[in-house]
Amino acid sequence: MSKKILLIENDAALAERLAGALEGAGLETRVTGDGKEGLDLARDWAPEAIVLCVELPGMSGYLVCQKLKKDEALKTLPLVLTSAEATEETFEKHRTLKARADE
Numbered sequence: 053m054s055k056k057i058l059l060i061e062n063d064a065a066l067a068e069r070l071a072g073a074l075e076g077a078g079l080e081t082r083v084t085g086d087g088k089e090g091l092d093l094a095r096d097w098a099p100e101a102i103v104l105c106v107e108l109p110g111m112s113g114y115l116v117c118q119k120l121k122k123d124e125a126l127k128t129l130p131l132v133l134t135s136a137e138a139t140e141e142t143f144e145k146h147r148t149l150k151a152r153a154d155e
Contacts, residue, residue, distance in 0.1 A: 058099040059083045060090035062108050087111030094126055106135040
């Protein structure tokens with residue numbers, strides 16, 4: 053059984069490339085561009101890791117991250133934030149929060 057990776061990414065082309073690369077490495081992926089749907093998938097599908105985009109419509113990736121890390125069933129999942137627009141300074145501020153991504 054392959055490991056499951058959840059991609060929460062608003063850039064459809066990037067999500068497709070990432071999913072293709074992960075699937076090529078033998079991993080099972082699910083993709084969504086919506087933070088709320090990503091939270092629901094994380095709870096229902098039980099991935100082994102999550103790649104989360106900061107720039108999501110409606111609910112920012114930072115808020116999704118907080119919700120994931122405060123959820124008892126999900127808080128230990130490895131979580132990596134990605135961004136096309138955030139600066140290193142933005143990520144440094146994120147690293148100071150109690151509920152934050154792993155990378």
